[in-house]
Amino acid sequence: MDKYAKRKYILGAIFALIAIVFIVRLFSLQVLDSSYKKYATRNVLRPVINYPARGLIYDRNGELLVYNKAAYDLLVTPREVSPFDTTQLCSILKIEKEELVKELKKARKYSRYKPSVIVKQLSPEMYAMLQEKLYKYPGFFVQTRTLREYAHPIAAHMLGYVGEVNQSQIDKDSYYSQGDYIGITGIERAYEKELRGHKGVSYFLVDVHNRLKGAYNEGKNDSAAVLGNNLTTTIDAKLQAYCELLMQNKRGAVVAIEPTTGEILCYYSGPDYDANLLVGRERSKNYQILLNDTLKPLTNRAISAAYSPGSTFKTINALIALEEETISPQTTFVCHGPGTKPISCTHHHESPISLIGGIRESCNPYFWNTFRSIIGKYPKAEDGYNKWREYVMSFGLGQKLGTEFYGESSGNIPQSAYYDRFYGAHHWNALTVRSLAIGQGEVIVTPLQMANMVSVIANRGYYIDPHIVRSVTDPDNNVHKLEFDRKDCLVHADKFEKVIEGMQAVVDQTNTRYTAHVEGIEICGKTGTIQNSHGADHSAFIAFAPKDNPKIAIAAYVENGVWGARYAAPIASLMIEKYLTDTITAPNRKAKEKEMIEANLLNPNQKK
Amino acid sequence: MASRNNIWANLDWLTIGLYVLLVFLGWINIYAAVFNEEHSSILDMSQRYGKQLIWIIAAFALAGVLILIDSKFYVSFAFPIYIVTILMLVAVLLIGSEVKGAKSWFQIGGFAFQPAEVSKLATALALAKFTSSYNFKIERIQSIMAIGAILVIPVALIFLQNDTGSALVFAVFSLVLYREGLSGVILFLGLLIAIVFILTLILHPLITISIITVSAIVVYYFINPKFVLSLKAIGISASIFMTFWLTNTLLRLNIDTNKIILISAILASCIFCVYALRQRLSQLLLVIGVYLALVFITFSVDYVFNNILEPHQRARIEELLGIKSDPLGVGYNVNQSKIAIGSGGLYGKGFLNGTQTKFNFVPEQSTDFIFCTVGEEWGFVGTTTVILLFLGMLIRLIFLAERQRSVFSRVYGYSVACILFFHLAINVGMTIGLAPVIGIPLPFFSYGGSSLWSFTILLFVFLRLDASRTEMLSY
Ligand SMILES: [Zn+2]
């Protein structure tokens, strides 16, 4: 044995001493001192999501269209719940006890630790009452959300609506979590990333009595919500409202564009709905009603309807022929009126007739000859057709025009292959496809494409991609102006003047003058009557004004409007007048306005 | 050499049982500390508790392998292992990667390795080897110097890596050396220095020096109980100080009071030195020496504290001593940790029912602060059980060390016990506010493969030595 062996006791004693010191200290901390238990109860951490206010939406003149209102959701964290007076809570929330029990069970199933929504969008009265009583319901708390509110009941299709995200959207973008809102249609959808802002989170300390004890760690772990960016649209709210007034009780669509910028001034599909219906607790109920409505108010006809261009398309055939030099402004064709072959004319008029007259009289034989001259310029019909198609496409037809338009259809300008399949290769020619000469047949357009086509004519040969949003403003008030491309048409500027003169003659000299002529404004337009096998024909009208230095280009479709000059022309001309002069004064125009407002074309038994 | 069966039978299964129990308790507390619902299976490998299970299985396998290695290997290779470790410590300084400000990790693919962990084992082996050699005599200055070198080289290298926590662990080897005959006076002086350091930080230097002076006189009274001499000492000290102080005040010399104290203390000591030499009182001379050393330390504390320690180290010491309180800064961890443990009460809140160790109130809750989870969910009963399990293991290790027949095995055994003790004392001490926050893990408990493996190796090398203790007579 070595002489230091006894020191093992000293070392053992040191070990034991420290252990005893620790145990004594722990006894005082854990058993004697109750203050730590008090601290701990204040230490229940509650993360509260800071939902940013969604960006505001303005019209082109700074008029507020969409803003937010506060809404309150009641949430629960199941593991913090202790027995409470369910009857009283149910009476505050105005729900059945079974429903509350069901929701609580659902919340527990989702997560014991994470909060779930029990009741969405409490009314302000419920919220006030609940705030006072909340201390009686540990585990329950109220979270503030924002809901959309619409300043005017207009432009529902343009704005679109906001709804809760679904699972596939959550899977696709990790930003979202259950219960978040997302733009579903319209510019709410197209500009979702701009509008949504960025969520933040605050951590609060809450005691066992559900009382807020202030911010956790002085808010150092919190992140603030970043406001969404505001949008300034190109819509003219006054014009839009006027359009909706004129179009009430009618099916159809109206699109107006500022030709030089491509900015959409008015964007209407009828019948529409009040955007306020798709907000809040009633949203899903109202949505079902709108979805089942036979008038299909949720369908955005302005970008998805499949209309024929009708006679309005004659302007395009004229321009193509002029560019191809298969006709000149002086070229005349013979018309025998209603008996003319292969396409008859609607009425008798002077003959032979030149370009301006042909447009003015909407002479079908004139445009059959024009169309045949284009196709016939080439040895093979399909080469001529393909050339023609190329021209037509350069007016923005047969293609989608933008990314802002959710659900936009591209219309249809058939490829020659389509006719090859239908008739057999080389077994068709201009005569076979002659209905294209007068805008009937396979050509399908949307009202937006038609308005854009008028812009090309108004601009004498180009368009700017049509759009609804002009600029994005961030929370620091930096304005980011959006850029849009200019697209040049294959028809050169000098070819447009005679066609435009013909369009002016339509408004000034034909019967259309009774419905569309406005004293003091040089309006150039073209009517169209679209055959409809299901009822009265559709009324269409395209126009721009003033003739020189155009400010507005418009396309209007009124379903079952019988003929072009009957409804579409007066509505479009009233809108032009309103937009350019701000008021309708002449007695005959006031009368026309009244007539349009009162007209109801939704009645299935209306006369043809 | 004994047969394999013999080795397994000779293993100390009590220690192994305690080891397995502690590892298991650590694992379920890691599970509770990082529990989240989405991954509620304790076997979920994407989570820390799942990974810890892999570390545990690997540690058990490692233990098995260590038992199969011949015990003579450690004796023969003690110095080579030590030298390789020192080379690794140098290498990590040059090519290591930095984690949390400490440049102490080798990153090889997804695997991280900390040479400082191995250096405890290597140093323990080297120390055991050296103290068991024939020419080792603890009284000889050469032996002390050599031991000093064995310890200082790794400590210095680890300090350079900025890993203060691991470096401080080496202080515990002084306890091992104490068992081997190191003078108790040296330990006592170390303790004295620590006390003076703390006193100076808390109190004014004047008060500290007064306390030291009075203590010196009292100690001297016990050595040489002559009442008059003690009175003389007080009288001389006081009159020298008063003379200086009055001169300073009356002549408005504006000399710092601290300097006056220092000069007075030195002068008084000189007078007593002369007296002691004349009277041949060597004990008095020793008291004066220690006294003067402590006075110098008092004056150097401020300098060391403000110039040598890093700001975060200063802040942790200040927090511990209650000099400055910053419950949301440095003190935040300790404060939250105390709340977590304190709120556990007598019986705790129950498994997985802790609120403080979830939600990230307590930082590093699965590594350095794992003891909080024990405190919160298992209460005083749980914390006491864990401390007693550790104490049981430590006492058992002392018992095993004492029954060794070779100095090598005994020194190594004490090294294991003392290293575990130091980790336990500092880690648990810091969670309950009795030790500064030094980031060292709780053995067998804390999350992490590196620390679990190094403690496993440390322990099982000793258990292997113990199993073949009868063969070790030649050492
Ligand atoms: Zn005709």
Ligand SMILES: [Zn+2]
């Ligand atoms: Zn910006």
